[in-house]
Amino acid sequence: MPTQAEITAFLEAEFPQTKCTVDAVGDFGATVRHPVSLAELRPGGTVSGPVLMAVADVALYVAIMGEIGIVPLVVSTSLTVNFMRKPSSTAEIVAVCKLLKLGKNLAVGEVTLYSEGLVEPVAHAVGTYSIPPRKAGTDAGSEA
Amino acid sequence: MPTQAEITAFLEAEFPQTKCTVDAVGDFGATVRHPVSLAELRPGGTVSGPVLMAVADVALYVAIMGEIGIVPLVVSTSLTVNFMRKPSSTAEIVAVCKLLKLGKNLAVGEVTLYSEGLVEPVAHAVGTYSIPPRKAGTDAGSEA
Amino acid sequence: MPTQAEITAFLEAEFPQTKCTVDAVGDFGATVRHPVSLAELRPGGTVSGPVLMAVADVALYVAIMGEIGIVPLVVSTSLTVNFMRKPSSTAEIVAVCKLLKLGKNLAVGEVTLYSEGLVEPVAHAVGTYSIPPRKAGTDAGSEA
Amino acid sequence: MPTQAEITAFLEAEFPQTKCTVDAVGDFGATVRHPVSLAELRPGGTVSGPVLMAVADVALYVAIMGEIGIVPLVVSTSLTVNFMRKPSSTAEIVAVCKLLKLGKNLAVGEVTLYSEGLVEPVAHAVGTYSIPPRKAGTDAGSEA
Numbered sequence: 001m002p003t004q005a006e007i008t009a010f011l012e013a014e015f016p017q018t019k020c021t022v023d024a025v026g027d028f029g030a031t032v033r034h035p036v037s038l039a040e041l042r043p044g045g046t047v048s049g050p051v052l053m054a055v056a057d058v059a060l061y062v063a064i065m066g067e068i069g070i071v072p073l074v075v076s077t078s079l080t081v082n083f084m085r086k087p088s089s090t091a092e093i094v095a096v097c098k099l100l101k102l103g104k105n106l107a108v109g110e111v112t113l114y115s116e117g118l119v120e121p122v123a124h125a126v127g128t129y130s131i132p133p134r135k136a137g138t139d140a141g142s143e144a
Numbered sequence: 145m146p147t148q149a150e151i152t153a154f155l156e157a158e159f160p161q162t163k164c165t166v167d168a169v170g171d172f173g174a175t176v177r178h179p180v181s182l183a184e185l186r187p188g189g190t191v192s193g194p195v196l197m198a199v200a201d202v203a204l205y206v207a208i209m210g211e212i213g214i215v216p217l218v219v220s221t222s223l224t225v226n227f228m229r230k231p232s233s234t235a236e237i238v239a240v241c242k243l244l245k246l247g248k249n250l251a252v253g254e255v256t257l258y259s260e261g262l263v264e265p266v267a268h269a270v271g272t273y274s275i276p277p278r279k280a281g282t283d284a285g286s287e288a
Numbered sequence: 289m290p291t292q293a294e295i296t297a298f299l300e301a302e303f304p305q306t307k308c309t310v311d312a313v314g315d316f317g318a319t320v321r322h323p324v325s326l327a328e329l330r331p332g333g334t335v336s337g338p339v340l341m342a343v344a345d346v347a348l349y350v351a352i353m354g355e356i357g358i359v360p361l362v363v364s365t366s367l368t369v370n371f372m373r374k375p376s377s378t379a380e381i382v383a384v385c386k387l388l389k390l391g392k393n394l395a396v397g398e399v400t401l402y403s404e405g406l407v408e409p410v411a412h413a414v415g416t417y418s419i420p421p422r423k424a425g426t427d428a429g430s431e432a
Numbered sequence: 433m434p435t436q437a438e439i440t441a442f443l444e445a446e447f448p449q450t451k452c453t454v455d456a457v458g459d460f461g462a463t464v465r466h467p468v469s470l471a472e473l474r475p476g477g478t479v480s481g482p483v484l485m486a487v488a489d490v491a492l493y494v495a496i497m498g499e500i501g502i503v504p505l506v507v508s509t510s511l512t513v514n515f516m517r518k519p520s521s522t523a524e525i526v527a528v529c530k531l532l533k534l535g536k537n538l539a540v541g542e543v544t545l546y547s548e549g550l551v552e553p554v555a556h557a558v559g560t561y562s563i564p565p566r567k568a569g570t571d572a573g574s575e576a
Contacts, residue, residue, distance in 0.1 A: 017183055017192070039161055048161070049220040050198035057194055076193040077394075078416065080224040080368060080512045082540050082558060084533040100544070100556050101516040106365075108514050110542065110556065112532070124532050124542065126514060126558055128366065221538075222510060222560065224368045226396050226414060228389040244400070244412050245372040250509075252370050254398065254412065256388070268388050268398065270370060270414055272510065305471055305480070327449055336449070337508040338489055342482035364481040368512040 030063035047087040056111040056125035059097035088115035174207035191231040200255040200269035203241035231266040232259035318351035335375040344399040344413035347385035376403035462495035479519040488543040488557035491529035520547035
């Protein structure tokens with residue numbers, strides 16, 4: 001399975017738009033973080049909802065890659081986000097993902113999002129992902 | 145109620161990150177569009193999920209402003225997106241929003257997202273928004 | 289494709305728990321209704337959330353059967369419901385479903401739920417369904 | 433705060449339709465269970481989606497009552513369920529709820545649903561609830 005460094009390199013090459021970095025990956029989960037600066041804020045000094053959704057999406061994607069290997073064609077099929085508290089305008093967003101299902105065709109996971117340093121989460125997401133068919137013996141590995 | 149031009153000016157001033165423009169607003173709905181260029185694409189040549197979610201969020205926000213006025217502190221409380229078809233990598237995203245509820249404190253709306261020129265939608269979203277208390281007689285107007 | 293009477297007979301035989309009846313089916317949609325009596329109410333005199341969810345689920349299921357035939361092994365993969373207004377304790381629930389996608393393996397649809405006689409919806413649902421592989425030439429028909 | 437026995441008595445009196453019983457409540461969570469017999473099954477010998485949704489709803493409601501007291505007018509505002517594996521047709525459904533937010537007006541929680549005896553969850557739900565205004569000094573207690 002890919003290391004944290006390999007997944008980071010993949011994100012930088014293939015998703016140059018994202019500012020997310022990977023804190024941890026493996027064991028059916030992942031932790032990613034995203035900086036917060038003016039570009040992420042909206043009126044009221046809060047981190048915009050779409051930024052939180054994008055971070056949740058990356059966290060789910062990284063957690064799946066941690067189990068099945070670097071498979072670019074994994075695609076989101078749904079995402080539900082509940083926004084619960086106003087994020088800090090000065091703390092990084094930290095997203096902790098845990099996979100609930102990793103099947104042959106479909107993965108489901110949940111993500112709890114925090115403003116770093118605060119105990120109570122700012123948002124929670126559940127996402128589903130479609131996994132493309134893979135050839136046996138590729139470096140994508142076998143499935144859980 | 146604000147005109148399309150006033151809402152566009154508000155988005156440009158307060159959400160300089162967004163590339164969305166407003167095609168239509170009013171009658172408990174809105175249509176917004178978003179250009180698609182390299183920055184919006186992900187591996188496989190498809191528009192990234194977070195871009196679609198961000199466009200849905202703007203469409204809902206614009207539809208609500210079309211009814212209650214320019215109220216910056218309207219905030220998303222939830223968003224559910226189903227991704228249904230691969231968007232075109234060369235067509236703009238067009239999002240058509242319809243409000244399902246506009247109460248004193250809470251608005252609910254749905255958004256159907258298209259790649260311009262295609263009949264079948266690429267994604268569908270449902271969002272809920274919290275509306276802050278407003279003073280009577282302000283330009284935010286009275287509620288539906 | 290099955291008629292309304294055939295779908296009703298199927299529901300009665302296979303889902304004897306449901307009290308739903310089918311008003312209309314076809315054209316990528318369905319309308320179903322559910323009586324409201326004491327069994328459907330909860331404290332406050334409102335129709336319980338799970339009853340509304342069950343009606344939405346049947347409406348989606350019927351709409352899919354209207355397109356692909358009576359395929360018992362279609363299964364829900366997700367359902368998101370937003371409860372928007374207090375339903376009447378004395379009116380039937382009417383659910384209007386529209387399919388957004390009907391693919392080979394996955395269907396997505398939305399349902400707007402009303403208390404009969406009221407203009408504004410009481411709830412809105414979006415559901416996804418997994419469609420089992422079908423043999424060519426069966427009465428399940430070919431896919432849209 | 434109410435005990436497990438008091439909440440059970442409340443459910444029996446006010447929700448006579450439900451077959452759920454309460455295994456545990458408190459510490460911002462709850463565990464409830466639901467028997468599975470013919471009435472809960474659908475074609476294919478699986479527990480019907482609406483039954484799982486109803487159990488998730490009760491688990492969330494019980495967890496909230498465990499924190500704020502027996503407040504009948506707490507109402508669901510949204511529920512998202514992902515169905516992940518086929519439940520056993522012979523095991524009880526066990527739902528483990530954890531509250532993510534308990535504010536003055538809104539609670540958010542997640543529920544993982546199991547077929548008793550199986551390690552991997554059969555479904556996952558996230559729900560939001562509206563909490564009615566309460567008088568200070570009532571037995572509903574003060575808020576978290």
